[in-house]
Amino acid sequence: MTQTVAVLGTGKIGEALLSGMIRAGWRPSDLLVTTRRSDRATELHTRYGVEPVTNAEAAKRADTLILAVKPQDMGKLLDELAPHLTTDRLTISAAAGIPTSFIEERLSPGAPVVRVMPNTPVLVDEGMSVISAGSHATPDHLAHTEAIFGGVGKTLRVPESQQDAATALSGSGPAYFYFLVEAMTDAGILLGLPRSQAHDLIVQAAIGAAVMLRDSGEHPVKLREAVTSPAGTTISAIRELENHGVRAALIAALEAARDRSRELASGNG
Numbered sequence: 001m002t003q004t005v006a007v008l009g010t011g012k013i014g015e016a017l018l019s020g021m022i023r024a025g026w027r028p029s030d031l032l033v034t035t036r037r038s039d040r041a042t043e044l045h046t047r048y049g050v051e052p053v054t055n056a057e058a059a060k061r062a063d064t065l066i067l068a069v070k071p072q073d074m075g076k077l078l079d080e081l082a083p084h085l086t087t088d089r090l091t092i093s094a095a096a097g098i099p100t101s102f103i104e105e106r107l108s109p110g111a112p113v114v115r116v117m118p119n120t121p122v123l124v125d126e127g128m129s130v131i132s133a134g135s136h137a138t139p140d141h142l143a144h145t146e147a148i149f150g151g152v153g154k155t156l157r158v159p160e161s162q163q164d165a166a167t168a169l170s171g172s173g174p175a176y177f178y179f180l181v182e183a184m185t186d187a188g189i190l191l192g193l194p195r196s197q198a199h200d201l202i203v204q205a206a207i208g209a210a211v212m213l214r215d216s217g218e219h220p221v222k223l224r225e226a227v228t229s230p231a232g233t234t235i236s237a238i239r240e241l242e243n244h245g246v247r248a249a250l251i252a253a254l255e256a257a258r259d260r261s262r263e264l265a266s267g268n269g
Contacts, residue, residue: 005148006032006062008055008077009069010044013094016122017066018048020151032058059084064144067103068094071264078106087111090141092148094118096171097264100134100160112137114145117163117171118152127153128170132160164265168257176253181206 005021007014010033022028028049035041041052058065059081069077074095085091087110093103100113107113113134121127129149133142146155158166181202188198212223228234241247 006058014068024151122152
């Protein structure tokens with residue numbers, strides 16, 4: 001890799017990207033990091049061999065800047081970066097709910113910006129990062145972004161108008177699965193299993209089902225029907241899920257997440 005990339009705000013997600021880039025072949029000497037705490041900077045330097053710098057220095061030296069800060073910190077960060085950024089630098093935002101227009105308005109006219117919504121499984125290289133181009137981002141900018149985030153999972157390009165829906169499905173998605181696993185574990189305990197056994201059974205069932213969905217190419221209805229025998233245990237459980245409105249509740253939950261993402265994007269935090 002010949003470009004210099006700076007990760008600004010190297011928390012859990014930022015560090016996951018950093019380690020993924022190094023595994024994908026980026027040289028530590030081409031990577032810069034910024035942090036709020038000096039001890040954290042020392043830790044990252046020791047662990048990865050990357051150079052800690054200030055935000056202003058990152059803006060001056062890096063060809064690509066990845067803004068991995070909290071949404072509420074984005075405005076202040078852009079104020080620090082704007083005097084030093086030129087239009088030949090790419091800015092990638094990984095902050096939830098921040099539209100590219102918010103960033104573009106604070107940078108030089110014509111500055112390329114790409115918006116990315118990663119989810120937490122990037123921490124185990126199984127993330128999904130949803131990528132959208134700003135007004136001045138080119139296909140090359142998108143490909144470059146995919147190369148970075150592809151080191152920690154899969155990527156998907158969508159129009160920015162679909163980012164709120166993607167946030168509801170993918171960004172928040174892991175939490176729904178954790179919620180279901182928690183509920184199913186409690187059910188297993190109610191049915192007489194020790195917690196550890198119930199947990200192991202459910203987690204492996206989730207992993208196996210996910211791999212089958214990914215690798216078989218089959219529609220989830222067909223996979224579900226393959227488990228559902230006439231008058232059997234599974235159809236009895238499915239009937240109760242439908243009677244309790246679980247499908248409708250999931251749809252309503254995702255709509256609520258999408259609407260909240262829209263509120264955050266509009267500044268109604």
